[in-house]
Amino acid sequence: MTFWLVLAVNSITFGGLLFLLSAGFSLIFGLMRIPNLTHGSLFMLGAYIGATFVIGMLGVKLNFWLAALLATIAVAMLGALAERLLLRRLPGDQMAQVLVTLGLSFMAADFCLMVWGGDPLSVNTPATLTGFARFGALVFPNYRLAIIVIAVIVAIALWLLLERTRLGAMIRAGVDDPDMARVVGIRVSQLFTIVFALGAGLAAFAGIIGGPILSVYPGLDQDMLPLALVVVILGGTGSLLGSFVGSIIVGFIYNFGQALLPELAYFVLFLPMLLVLLLRPQGLFGRHVP
């Protein structure tokens, strides 16, 4: 029983991380129709940049949350730059977008290997969250519970942003019908940059927040990208609720799969995605088929 409960909490924690990663992916996909294959790399870059400051590799040792903020902003700016300089030139050309984002992800992976080397970096949990929480006989690390709380807060913030603000209304309009949005005077191209930066920043934030659990290593990007992909296909593109539910489902399947069927963990992970594709191609909460 304890085993199952611990596994369940771990699954929700992982689901929370996945939500931070895939919310941006889903928005970019939904709004810009760009398969952003750099998303795993943005996660990894965020993790590495954050880890650099947490560990104090450059001689500057920062508070964990400050480092996370710094990494988030840095990667968000990188994302905005990539969108402005490269992706902007390729509207509607999916083959080109795929190649450019893949090319960038190869460059990012090799760059990380060059700068930070091949050994995994371990990131310490922030000092205030090192303890454990006890619920009767059950013991959970505080940090894992904190991740769940953070994910929920970010989810609510994003929901408020999308549903209650002018910017959010513009983004929703862009997701539903970019041409119409343009006609009524929304600067969709500016939205693209904002959404891309937002998505990149969220991915980087997930990377550094996940650092103490996953550690930071080369190949992290390749591990995370397919998961984000599954979440988005499962939940439906451009849907926040879809990303949230999809992330939790994938978090559970991934953790339980790893524990029960290690040889087929990957296969089990992709089964629900295939089922959704067959039965409900627009995803659980998506409005249109991609």
Place this chain on the structure above:
Amino acid sequence: MSQRVFALLVAFVALVTLPYWMTGVYYVNVASQILFYAIFALGLNVLAGYGGLVSLGHAGLFGVTAYATGYILQLGFGHTFSIIAALIIGLVAMAIYAVLSLRSTGIGFIMITLALGEILWGLAYRWISLTGGDNGLSLKTRPEPFGFSLADANTFYYATLVVFLLSLAAMTIFVRSPLGAALMGTRDQPRRMNALGYHVWATRFYACMFSGLLTAVSAVLFVYYTQFISPQTLALTSSAEVLLMVISGGAGTLLGPIVGSALVVVVKTVVSGFIERWNFLLGAIFVAIVILMPEGLVPGSTRLWRMAWRKRKPRAGTVTGGAEAKS
């Protein structure tokens, strides 16, 4: 027109006599690699170029056939049986892959194929009892068709060349066939094709199967060439590399993927000897080609050639497709 025929003839003679003017096992092996990767790229070009369906999981399908060949050989069957069985397994895998991914087009297709490719990679990597995991599978021998042992680099090159020429011929016939024309129609105007009475889905499905056949054939050559297969072959990087071959050479052209294959294999084998950071360079090449020459090398240089042709009379003895002679 006669100039085109002449250029192709020169390229053909150059390919047939290659082991005589490009001596050295290393170079002959590089040529073999270019040829079987060209078959793979031709296969992907059927979908990405002529069908407008960008598949990012083709390395997974490639891997299925390669693993099947290795595994069936390990069970103790002969080469002929293993090759035929592996080709059939590859085609069955392609059929499933097509049924799942053809539910969508555009980005949806890319995403689904990417996910399917990752599943296959995950299986190869994790299902250790079947695939050997990271240790991979090794093949002990190469086959001996009609008594010619393929263990030697030159004979393997000629075997690959024969298969390559057959594949190219099949590709030429396909492109000029009604099915090929219909496929290009579904790429450009799917709704109009539907209104005209074409079964769009079925056309795409047949194209997938043809693409799968070429992929499987190249995978058999690959696995006999390296005599080893590991999960790395199925990784996203490999799928992306083949896509780069297709796009850099010119998607939707007959010769483009061959030129692209020559470019990628040469840069990869030669440059990786000098620089350790090969992946960084590969990524940079991806970005540069998309930004600078989006149409690909073959259409791009053909256009330049035509422009030069119109301005002044051509000198005698120049050959159009310089890159063909290189392969």
